[in-house]
Amino acid sequence: MTTPAEELRAAAQKLREHAQDATPGPWRQHDTHLDLGGHTATVLSGKGNETELRAWLPTMSHEPWDETRNAWANAAYMALMHPGVGLALADWLDSEAARLTAAVHPDRHETYGAPALAVARALNGDR
Known part of the structure; x- marks a missing residue:
């Protein structure tokens, strides 16, 4: 039988492994205009000329804020939950x-341990 402490440690290890493999944060959401017209939500890291694309969320829309696809809210959430946040949660x-x-x-x-166990069980897939 798995104890609550073991569940917490397993989730921390899983989260730490994924966060350490990802590009370091912080990340930010960006509304990117496409050359062919239209907009898409992206997740970027870095500053100035060091900016790198981390994720592209296609909207297939010519509307800059197409809420029906929720791409901008998803990109903002992804940027918020960058690897630094994952490492802090693992700790x-x-x-x-x-x-x-x-x-x-x-x-x-x-x-x-209920709040931490809720996070651990979501990460471990045991909701």
Whole structure:
């Protein structure tokens, strides 16, 4: 049987591996005008001449803010959740696992670890 602390550590490890493999942040969302006309939402990193494309979310629209495809909200969320955020979340999950193990009776792990466990279970696919 997997303990709540083990679930937290597994999620932290998974998140850390993915974040470390990704391009470092911070990232930002950008409304990009296409040469052939139209707009698309993109996720960029870097500054000035060092700007790099990280993700392109096609809208297939000529409207700059086509809400029906939600590409801009998705790009803004992706940029917000860059690898630096993932690494910070992984550290938090590990610290919550350590706190539960050291200071909370095992019968109370589900209660006192509920917020961190919700994050871990979403990452682990155990919702």
